[in-house]
Amino acid sequence: MEQRDYLKQHLREVMKVIDSCLENIYAGNIHMYRPLAGQLRILLCDTQRKGDNSLLASTYPDLEVSSLMPTPWSERKSEYIELQKSENDTIRIAQMPFEITVYSNGLVVADLQLASSNLVPIK
Structure with missing residues (x-):
């Protein structure tokens, strides 16, 4: 799988988890803020290698x-x-x-x- 395709697939999976977390939070399961925070960190902060960008910035520079x-x-x-x-x-x-x-x-x-x-x- 090409790197760009891998990033897009990973981004789709992260967005699905974010969607599920929000659905749970809106339903009153406020403890789901923890996995939501983790997914937002993956989306906006974490890098694969030193000097890389976040998942979102790497996928859509x-x-x-x-x-x-x-x-x-x-x-x-x-x-x-x-x-x-x-x-x-x-x-x-x-x-x-x-x-x-x-x-x-x-x-x-x-x-x-x-x-x-x-x-x-x-x-």
Whole structure:
């Protein structure tokens, strides 16, 4: 089997496991976050050899993804947090680049806020 075909087959298998993990998590089996995390690491982080790219980047080297929205910072209190600091402290509050939605069935989803006009290479 050619290397590119092998990578595509491996990618398909990883995506099937991710799909199964998500199906289980949505059904209330939250312990499935562990195998999901492992598959995401295989997909995005692990390399076959030193100097290689991740599985996704090796399979589709020209793939680009949207970057995250810039992180807004505040030195004042927010709706949920109040900073207690001295004049010399450099503590700030960061607004994370995602929006959390809680559904009536208990499912909690954090949607990333993407800057779709700014694409970055998956590598």
